[in-house]
Amino acid sequence: MDVQSFTLPFERVSELAPPPAYADLRRGSPVFRTTTAAGTPAWVVIGAAEAQRVLSDRRFAITREDEAVNTESLMCDGEHHARLRRIIGRGLGQRETANLRPAVDALAGELVAAMRRAGPPADLVSMLCRPLTLAVITTLLGVPVDDRERFYRWADLMSVVVVDGAEDVVRELGELFGFLTELVETKRAVPGDDLLSALITVHDADDGRFNDRELVQAAAAVLAGGQVTTVNSLAIGVVKLLELGGGLGRLGDEQLIDQAVEEILRHQAGISGEAFPRWARADVELAGQVIAAGDMVIVRLEGANRDPRAFPDPDRFDPARTPRSHLRFGHGPHRCLGASVARMTLAAGLRALAGQVPGLALTLPAAEIPWTAGPLDRGPAEVIVTW
Numbered sequence: 082m083d084v085q086s087f088t089l090p091f092e093r094v095s096e097l098a099p100p101p102a103y104a105d106l107r108r109g110s111p112v113f114r115t116t117t118a119a120g121t122p123a124w125v126v127i128g129a130a131e132a133q134r135v136l137s138d139r140r141f142a143i144t145r146e147d148e149a150v151n152t153e154s155l156m157c158d159g160e161h162h163a164r165l166r167r168i169i170g171r172g173l174g175q176r177e178t179a180n181l182r183p184a185v186d187a188l189a190g191e192l193v194a195a196m197r198r199a200g201p202p203a204d205l206v207s208m209l210c211r212p213l214t215l216a217v218i219t220t221l222l223g224v225p226v227d228d229r230e231r232f233y234r235w236a237d238l239m240s241v242v243v244v245d246g247a248e249d250v251v252r253e254l255g256e257l258f259g260f261l262t263e264l265v266e267t268k269r270a271v272p273g274d275d276l277l278s279a280l281i282t283v284h285d286a287d288d289g290r291f292n293d294r295e296l297v298q299a300a301a302a303v304l305a306g307g308q309v310t311t312v313n314s315l316a317i318g319v320v321k322l323l324e325l326g327g328g329l330g331r332l333g334d335e336q337l338i339d340q341a342v343e344e345i346l347r348h349q350a351g352i353s354g355e356a357f358p359r360w361a362r363a364d365v366e367l368a369g370q371v372i373a374a375g376d377m378v379i380v381r382l383e384g385a386n387r388d389p390r391a392f393p394d395p396d397r398f399d400p401a402r403t404p405r406s407h408l409r410f411g412h413g414p415h416r417c418l419g420a421s422v423a424r425m426t427l428a429a430g431l432r433a434l435a436g437q438v439p440g441l442a443l444t445l446p447a448a449e450i451p452w453t454a455g456p457l458d459r460g461p462a463e464v465i466v467t468w
């Protein structure tokens with residue numbers, strides 16, 4: 082196969098699976114050269130081991146060498162980025178996530194109960210996936226309940242800004258950044274039990290404290306990075322589970338829910354590697370290919386997570402599969418800081434559905450479910466279910 086003749090993105094046969102071309106290409110090499118939709122030559126990485134290496138090797142940077150860098154944002158490399166991650170990581174640790182779980186479980190249960198009261202058919206995306214995810218994010222940030230409705234539109238707009246910086250959207254989001262600035266000021270005066278308050282109080286001799294601009298950037302990053310992908314994870318996960326037949330009653334204990342969560346995350350397709358490419362800062366040999374300094378490198382996580390060298394029978398969706406180290410949240414210095422929160426949200430949604438509507442069923446075949454594709458991710462526009 083002449084990969085140089087292909088332009089990303091490759092054609093998909095199913096929204097629930099990576100492009101079939103990946104399997105053919107991997108048999109030749111897990112690293113190959115092609116062209117982006119914008120016409121830029123690029124290397125594409127679809128092997129698990131090779132993806133881990135690119136994502137962890139500091140010779141591959143998230144910014145071009147000649148690019149202006151905002152050191153108050155997580156979209157940078159080096160010590161500035163490491164400092165931001167160290168501070169945010171202290172507010173998103175396992176203890177902090179565990180403290181949030183009872184509230185998230187309760188909310189998921191309330192949303193499913195409301196869906197049951199409304200009666201079938203119901204749209205899981207609008208009645209569970211979206212409100213649950215946004216409630217978790219706003220609770221995490223300590224946003225007052227009365228202000229949460231405004232976050233729905235802001236959440237939709239954030240992913241557009243992250244990818245292409247559309248000027249009209251940036252202007253519209255000025256209201257969000259103004260709101261977050263006021264929220265930071267409020268938390269400084271009256272701290273609460275939330276991430277922003279925790280970030281305000283974090284301090285050590287090496288990293289100092291976050292300034293207000295860094296706090297606003299961190300809050301915006303949580304909103305941009307956690308909303309769309311987690312909504313899609315839960316919606317896609319339920320579709321994949323229901324495709325197997327028998328409803329969700331099989332998820333009868335915590336171990337099975339945890340295993341199902343990891344398999345859902347491994348199988349989720351659609352993350353746009355072109356949104357966050359890496360740039361080689363030196364010549365690097367990878368899988369027999371020489372990537373030259375300055376070259377663009379796109380890691381396709383959906384391809385790496387279907388690598389048969391890492392995952393036996395990788396295309397089979399098995400919710401009881403023994404968890405392995407998938408790359409859904411990336412790897413290395415830019416690995417998603419909100420991974421534990423995303424896992425908790427996904428598990429809470431599945432737990433509530435399995436407990437209250439174990440006989441859940443799709444009203445349409447999975448192939449007929451309408452999908453939407455945004456700049457960061459793709460997922461079902463709606464998932465109509467009955468019980």
